[in-house]
Amino acid sequence: MPSTSETPVSRKRRLQKERVERHRQRRFDGGRLDLGIIDQTCLHCGERFWLCEKDRNSSLSSPRFAMCCAGGKVRLAPVLDPPPYLLDLYTSSCSEAISFRKNIRTYNGILACTSFGANIDESFQGQGVSNFKIHGQIYHRVGSLMPDEGQKPVFDQLYIYDTDHENSNRLQVMRDLNAEMLQ
Numbered sequence: 001m002p003s004t005s006e007t008p009v010s011r012k013r014r015l016q017k018e019r020v021e022r023h024r025q026r027r028f029d030g031g032r033l034d035l036g037i038i039d040q041t042c043l044h045c046g047e048r049f050w051l052c053e054k055d056r057n058s059s060l061s062s063p064r065f066a067m068c069c070a071g072g073k074v075r076l077a078p079v080l081d082p083p084p085y086l087l088d089l090y091t092s093s094c095s096e097a098i099s100f101r102k103n104i105r106t107y108n109g110i111l112a113c114t115s116f117g118a119n120i121d122e123s124f125q126g127q128g129v130s131n132f133k134i135h136g137q138i139y140h141r142v143g144s145l146m147p148d149e150g151q152k153p154v155f156d157q158l159y160i161y162d163t164d165h166e167n168s169n170r171l172q173v174m175r176d177l178n179a180e181m182l183q
Helices: 006-022 083-092 093-100 102-111 163-173
Strands: 115-121 133-141
Touching: 083 115, 093 102
Parallel strands: none
Antiparallel strands: 115 133
8 A cells, every 4th residue: 555655766666566566466367367457658659568578688677668669760650540431341330331341351352462371280279269370481372473274363363364354353253242342
């Protein structure tokens, strides 16, 4: 319990002590690691962190964080607001927006020029959040720029093969998408 006659220096020491103690008391609760509250802030960019995310070379009493801005070396432009149409798709409760969010991975995939490739360890996958473990490198699968004879275009071929009919070609690959939204 803090004293009413606490000086700024003693208050700072007490708060540091409490922070270190909270860090030590992390525990498993119902199979989940309790990280506590996200109460740490990068001095350079203002990003929020848990204490356990601090740089290895910094102390618990004076934590430093570098995974956000490399200790102030990287400065990113502020994130711009999305166009109103996209913002509405992300936030609205209308049926078109709900359908978009339900199929957002499909829209992303159909507009991609490549696909993800890696040697994935299947034994790591389990129930709950979709996680996977990779052995070796991550790579992009890029096919030929033209489809084989008699084959329909896919991925980057949709941009090159028949530019006048890009969206209709995409909709033939993924039929459940909204043509107007894709446009």
